[in-house]
Amino acid sequence: MQKDQLKLQLQQHQHKLQQCTLCPKMSGPAIHGLAIPSKVMLIGQAPGFKEIEVLRPFAWTAGKKLFSWFAAIGVDEKKIRTSVYMSAICRCYPGKKSKNAHGDRVPDKEEIKQCSRWLNAEIELLKPELIILVGKLAISQFMSIKKLDEVIGPTH
Ligand code: SF4
Numbered sequence: 001m002q003k004d005q006l007k008l009q010l011q012q013h014q015h016k017l018q019q020c021t022l023c024p025k026m027s028g029p030a031i032h033g034l035a036i037p038s039k040v041m042l043i044g045q046a047p048g049f050k051e052i053e054v055l056r057p058f059a060w061t062a063g064k065k066l067f068s069w070f071a072a073i074g075v076d077e078k079k080i081r082t083s084v085y086m087s088a089i090c091r092c093y094p095g096k097k098s099k100n101a102h103g104d105r106v107p108d109k110e111e112i113k114q115c116s117r118w119l120n121a122e123i124e125l126l127k128p129e130l131i132i133l134v135g136k137l138a139i140s141q142f143m144s145i146k147k148l149d150e151v152i153g154p155t156h
Contacts, residue, residue: 003037009125010035010085013118017091022114026092026107030118031057033086040083041128043119045137046090046107057086058134066134087122089137090115106137116141 001009017030031047033056042058050060058066067077089112094105107115123131133139136148145151 006037006125007035010037010122013121013125017118020091020118023090023092023111026090026094026111027052028092029055030091031055031088031093032091033057033081033084036083036085038083038085038126039129040132041085041087041122041126041130042080042132042134043138044086044088044134046088046104047093048104049093052093057088062135084132085122085126085128087119089119089141091118112137112141 014032014035017032018028020030021028029052031051033042044058044062047057048060048062051057051063057063067080070076070080090107092115094107094111097103097105131142133142136145139145139148139151143151
């Protein structure tokens, strides 16, 4: 498929994604990166409240850590944002774990299943050659793991 045509399809896909209201416990809007016809995909867990505020994935704590790792190998945030397709297991904000908790709720099985339609469609369109999984939830959707330690260090 031509890059222009693929870009258009990604834009149409993201337009539909933004209208998704399948999960009653999630807060939108659905967050996604740019519609880049890339062979590299970056897949995270789900946006936090900051990402919902600025309408950008990886805009806060996890993103800062992630981009610092890329910076250490000479690749800056702008380069990543404009050359890698940024996706996630769930696209809306799951909310806090509980009322006074600091951390965000991990999406439940049903939400992951509902949102997989968007991720699967992106994988189908992009046919990525490299998928970068960020965090335990994303890794566990593609690999059978119980703890993150199992995949830190070894080459797969
Ligand atoms: S999390 Fe995914 S499936 Fe659920 S409402 Fe948001 S975009 Fe739709």
